[in-house]
Amino acid sequence: MGNRPVEPNRVQRDARIAGLRDFQTPSLEAVERRRRQLWVRTASALAAVAVIAVALTTLPSGATPTGTNRALVVVLAIVGSFFLWAFHKQAALERLTRSLTDERVLTAALTNRLHEVSLLLDAGKRMSAHLELDQVLDSILRNACELLDATGGSVMLVEQTDLVTVCALGRDAAVDQRMRLGEGVAGYVALRREPVLIDGQVDPELFPGLVLRDPYVESSMSTPLVHRAELQGVLNVNAPIGRSFTEYDLRALSVFAEQASIAIANARLYEAERAHVAALLDLRKRREVG
Amino acid sequence: MGFKPRVLIAEDDPDTLVILRINLTAAGMETMLAGDGRTALARIEADRPDAVVLDVLLPGIDGWQVLEELHTKGNAVPVVMCSAKDNIYDLQRARELGAVAYLTKPFDIDRLVEVMTEVVGMRQAQTSEQAATDIEGIDLA
Numbered sequence: 001m002g003n004r005p006v007e008p009n010r011v012q013r014d015a016r017i018a019g020l021r022d023f024q025t026p027s028l029e030a031v032e033r034r035r036r037q038l039w040v041r042t043a044s045a046l047a048a049v050a051v052i053a054v055a056l057t058t059l060p061s062g063a064t065p066t067g068t069n070r071a072l073v074v075v076l077a078i079v080g081s082f083f084l085w086a087f088h089k090q091a092a093l094e095r096l097t098r099s100l101t102d103e104r105v106l107t108a109a110l111t112n113r114l115h116e117v118s119l120l121l122d123a124g125k126r127m128s129a130h131l132e133l134d135q136v137l138d139s140i141l142r143n144a145c146e147l148l149d150a151t152g153g154s155v156m157l158v159e160q161t162d163l164v165t166v167c168a169l170g171r172d173a174a175v176d177q178r179m180r181l182g183e184g185v186a187g188y189v190a191l192r193r194e195p196v197l198i199d200g201q202v203d204p205e206l207f208p209g210l211v212l213r214d215p216y217v218e219s220s221m222s223t224p225l226v227h228r229a230e231l232q233g234v235l236n237v238n239a240p241i242g243r244s245f246t247e248y249d250l251r252a253l254s255v256f257a258e259q260a261s262i263a264i265a266n267a268r269l270y271e272a273e274r275a276h277v278a279a280l281l282d283l284r285k286r287r288e289v290g
Numbered sequence: 291m292g293f294k295p296r297v298l299i300a301e302d303d304p305d306t307l308v309i310l311r312i313n314l315t316a317a318g319m320e321t322m323l324a325g326d327g328r329t330a331l332a333r334i335e336a337d338r339p340d341a342v343v344l345d346v347l348l349p350g351i352d353g354w355q356v357l358e359e360l361h362t363k364g365n366a367v368p369v370v371m372c373s374a375k376d377n378i379y380d381l382q383r384a385r386e387l388g389a390v391a392y393l394t395k396p397f398d399i400d401r402l403v404e405v406m407t408e409v410v411g412m413r414q415a416q417t418s419e420q421a422a423t424d425i426e427g428i429d430l431a
Contacts, residue, residue: 105307109307
């Protein structure tokens with residue numbers, strides 16, 4: 001068997017060696033305090049040794065040189081032992097610092113993940129609060145921008161072989177714009193059904209039919225909206241000037257898009273049901289009249 | 291006492307962090323953790339690890355930005371990139387920025403340990419040389 005991977009006892013053992021007995025799990029601050037304490041003690045010990053050494057070498061003439069040497073040897077032995085002790089404690093403190101930093105990293109990672117999940121859940125709840133498609137689309141875009149600190153973006157829905165911008169933030173002129181599937185970044189995303197992160201200049205060869213926007217957006221993300229293997233559209237968001245989206249943001253947008261797709265599908269289902277009920281009511285009315 | 295290589299694991303997912311720590315520690319490496327890009331850069335600077343397992347998806351500054359920063363600073367610590375993407379652009383980008391290996395997720399943990407063992411072994415052998423050169427024999431795909 002190799003080394004033990006996770007060692008809660010090692011932290012306690014190192015804490016004991018370092019003189020932090022009162023702690024079940026010491027804090028980094030306590031470790032730092034202890035380190036300072038150790039330095040102060042070492043410095044005091046050095047000063048004391050220096051004083052003793054000076055006193056021994058300037059002993060009154062009555063003392064024999066052998067006695068002085070013996071005393072010096074004893075002092076040196078004490079000093080050596082003290083430094084060994086201090087080194088041992090210092091090494092334990094070093095190990096403690098590393099272990100506690102790792103624990104903090106793990107806690108922070110867990111907290112970040114919880115925060116991310118809670119933001120996504122909140123956004124999902126807000127989207128699900130609407131049933132009308134227009135409101136759902138508006139909510140999707142606003143929540144996506146809020147989640148990712150984006151300045152604007154758009155939602156495009158599939159209409160036969162086209163993508164139509166049905167909702168936009170930051171560029172109202174973009175609403176109702178059409179592009180063919182496979183054209184530009186959104187078309188590429190729709191066709192391949194994979195999210196894309198744009199950072200800096202876009203390669204026109206990679207995205208045929210690309211129309212450069214004015215003003216040019218330095219960093220943006222596009223993700224497909226897919227529900228039960230059916231492509232519904234594309235969600236695009238733009239970063240503010242001076243900020244670049246990262247792969248991490250792209251993953252968050254992709255997770256968000258899954259919930260957004262469900263919200264769109266539900267809104268469409270609701271619309272279809274409402275139309276169905278309206279048709280039935282209309283039929284009943286006609287029968288009654290007839 | 292033999293050489294115990296120090297490996298920094300930069301990964302945002304707490305489960306993956308723990309799994310990598312367990313496996314790399316069991317393989318005889320001393321591990322350090324970073325949950326975001328800034329912490330990764332700070333720990334590389336302060337603790338000088340022998341190798342880095344760098345996930346692309348990191349909050350704040352991502353794995354690419356960390357790699358770029360190391361490349362710009364001329365820091366020769368060998369970096370093994372981990373990403374969910376397996377396209378040729380990312381692979382090329384990792385190579386250009388000096389990563390010694392590129393593993394796609396979900397990766398076989400034994401494969402990662404094998405790669406890390408090879409990387410730290412080479413690092414040990416070339417402590418005074420440039421360590422960020424491409425390592426032959428490591429599958430970059």
